[in-house]
Amino acid sequence: MNLKGKKILLGVSGSIAAYKSALLLRLLVKAEAEVRVVMTQSATEFITPLTLSTLSKNPVLISFTKNETGEWNNHVELGLWADLVIIAPATAKTLSKCATGLCDDLLTAIYLSARCPVFFAPAMDVDMFKHPSTQDNIQKLIGYGNHFISPEHGELASGLIGDGRLAEPENIVKILDDHFGKRPVAAAKRVLITAGPTVEPIDPVRFISNRSSGKMGYAIAEAFAAAGAQITLISGPTHLKTSNPNIRIITIETASQMFHAAQDNFGANDLIIFAAAVADYTPRHVAEQKIKKQGDSMTLDLAKTTDIAGTLGATKKPGQLIIGFALETENELSHAQDKLARKNFDYIVLNSLNDPGAGFAHDTNKITVIDKDKNVRQFDLKSKDEVAQDILNIVIAKWSEA
Known part of the structure; x- marks a missing residue:
């Protein structure tokens, strides 16, 4: 696979779909990519940092400082370290902050510092995804040169059916692998x-x-x-x-x-x-009404x-x-x-x-x-x-x- 040896920064924001980030992480590691995980604070309410650190074999980063030592998690170095940033799931809030340059957490600060390709994989309810403000933010981010992995159609956590499901981890990995295979x-x-x-x-x-x-x-x-x-x-x-x-x-x-x-x-x-x-x-000539069977x-x-x-x-x-x-x-x-x-x-x-x-x-x-x-x-x-x-x-x- 083309992911072998690539440095991938996986951003996880606060969505019920965050459980899929563990499956995505496992597939990236299986493809022999080196993965570091950055979570928003709200993402930790859906999946534990311990799960993702165990799978990635790297500490999970959440805040600008390491609480026990006060040591700085350098967002600039992290942005420069990565060959690719993938934010999955990307919530409406995270999309909005990235689109407007509001970097009030480690993940959005890394996004603004990254010089590598950035992929967003949105996950949210259908009406949130289709809302004009969300679509405007997506178009703005695409205009900045970012990549989007479209959400899939299906049953959502709300019980509604529509577009908004996080793309399946296998599909995300294929897209990222294809990206590195570009001629x-x-x-x-x-x-x-x-x-x-x-x-x-x-x-x-x-x-x-x-x-x-x-x-x-x-x-x-x-x-x-x-x-x-x-x-x-x-x-x-x-x-x-x-x-x-x-x-x-x-x-x-x-x-x-x-x-x-x-x-x-x-x-x-x-x-x-x-x-x-x-x-x-x-x-x-196309008949306006159904042609009736007549004759042999x-x-x-x-x-x-x-x-x-x-x-x-x-x-x-x-x-x-x-x-x-x-x-x-x-x-x-x-x-x-x-x-x-x-x-x-x-x-x-x-x-x-x-x-x-x-x-x-x-x-x-x-x-x-x-x-x-x-x-x-x-x-x-x-x-x-x-x-x-x-x-x-x-x-x-x-x-x-x-």
Whole structure:
């Protein structure tokens, strides 16, 4: 893991979710990070300093001085010591104090002194989290360059259901690990990815779609976000979710909506990856009411949808890279090479439905990557997360050459 040997300062503020800080601490230590814990006074009402000091193998710091000796807990040294500060849970009060520079305790003083990345993982009731003052403080802290790990949706201590649960410790550790795994060349890049199917309505009940799950596109988004890139993910209907704060999702349903979203964002990105399975045709007329069953047959009048990749590929600017996907069932290589040339791609990722475990719905994929110079690279059957890493490595190598 990338956390090995990293110096992590874990801040714990006063929330019922503070019990999860012990689980988070245990995972960080297991990843071989060196962890020091700083608690607010109110946090000690939810979990004991003894628990966290035992797990971290370091004294837990709470106040500016050590009461028994009067020795100073130097917030400046602590801020400079850390490779990363993570405040989890971060209460509405702690967010407010950090946003306004009010450092009336050791934790907030360390925050103001830190030169390393600072991550906030909020935990509070849903109405507190959604209150404009909390959201303003979050936006202010993001504007200062801090990172946020979004709270999760679920049942809260109040009994309400909504956003506000502290992110699970496993998810927090993954985000922190990904942070240290960032590739410098990717950190300044912006990436646009399309994923999932489109849904073309026939009437209010029926639609035309395909078997795409979106798993490949989402895996690519996570891989590039973990490398440090800023991601815009245009997603058709899917049950999938993302965990990385570097990923901004635009949800769409139809091919037309996907085209307009892609067109609006195309020019601002360094890399565009067309991984979505877009409908080639859509009903020319959508019935306003459910179509009743009549007769033995039914004819649909279909109109061709806009070729998103081809249309936008024709407008590619110098320095932009475009990767397309081709799912084929016959003459796979020749069809993929033709598509690569027609749509002005730099690379095309070919998968064949003739390969077991490849294509739609699977957690695995088997790809062949072809570039515009007709170089062909074949890969073994792998998980889609591993396939995403292979695609990332190809792009990183290309960016590094430039």
